Amino acid sequence: MSDQHQHTLHALKVSCSNCSLRELCLPIGLNRDEMTQLDAVIRQSRRLKRGEYLFRSGEAFKSLFAVRTGFFKTSVASQDGREQVTGFLMSGELMGLDGISSNVHGCDAIALEDSEVCELPFNRMESLGRDIPSLQHHFFRLMSREIVRDQNVMLLLGNMKAEERLAAFLLNLSQRLSTRGFAANDFILRMSREEIGSFLGLKLETVSRTLSKFQQQGWLSVDHKHIQLIKADALKDLISGCTHANGV
Template sequence: MSNPPPAGRPDRESIKVACSNCSLRELCMPMGLSDDEMARIDDVISARRKVKRKTALFRSGEKFHALYAIRTGVFKTCVVAEDGRDQVTGFQMAGEIVGLDGIVNDQHTCDAVALEDSEVCVMPFDRIGELSREVGALQHHLHRVMSREIVREHGVMLLLGTMRAEERLAAFLLNLVQRLQARGFSRSELVLRMTRQEIGSYLGLKLETVSRTFSRFAEEGMIEVHQRHVRIVDTQRLKAILAQPGGSF
């Protein structure tokens, strides 16, 4: 039996991909590219990679080779805390890019694990870097992606540093729905691919607190919950929980 390929490189089962024909192009690629520029990007981002549920796309400490645009599925990024537990640092979905953590020191500083069977487009970083210097829109787009990550991290710091449990969970649910809506999904219904434990790890809350807060939101008629299916019944009341100093995400 052959050994699996390094996590940062496509394997033999990788599938040929064309960004120009992808329905998620508007989410992970810059707009307004010429046909020639789009063809050059197609040539660089030439493969997809399937990642099974609970399997790592890459691990902390591995050599950084590429960025990955998520085509289907959901990932979590996590690091090992001082007490040995996994600390979830983010959840990423279709149209978003993972792997930016590896740029600084040429190695990944977190794990990226699929929460369901997923597929990513492999973006070899050396070739993307070369092309971005020639295609200004691509370089600007990469800078925007990196800036968005910085803003997100600041939002998480605010979330964990100043918000009560109710505010944290309300912000989390509203943020998820907003991101899903941008991908053409319902503005009020979602399926949580992450566990309550993982949500708690991300929000800095105990599992019992997450479960209790979900129950409270349901009892007060703000949401309906059936296992991992959640329907936002009263968006305005969830937003009202955040309508106070520091209550943003």
């Protein structure tokens, strides 16, 4: 069990160490020259330790950040300290898009494990976009995709019951991990029950209870942060119906 845990961790590190930004985050047809220009703009990657802030809400916005390796959460805080986790990000995903509108970061970004990011200075990306139309277009698509993702979260928070939310969450994680070459049915949660709850609009006790319920039904096994999906189809059945009408 603990071996399994180690194994998965290890696999993640190894596989991510050779994932390039260009492949995952900017998968667009660029010629050799354009590649060179892009490389010149993307700053050396930065490493963060678990728990470290990449940026904080209120800080000046200068750059977007792409996850190279590791795992992040983004969250917004209310004045009285309530936290809403707005996303969990893995390799190839982009953080900081909300800062463009006001030149100030609108959320916190925190590494949930030792991680590495690429910095994309926004001004320079913007002007590069004018020279490379496909890059500009790709950026619009990335921002649009974030809007679509947010809409799906709204659907989840506004319409779904606790079991449905958790099922949707686990299947989403599973799908994204498998896209990156990891096992779809055997993974380690990088976040706490409380963080899952914050993301899903539930209390940590409800997350815990619902996971236990899934386990009792034989749909998955839970060993602390180690999740094994046993009957992913049962989870899919649970949320068929309450997901977006156009399988987006």
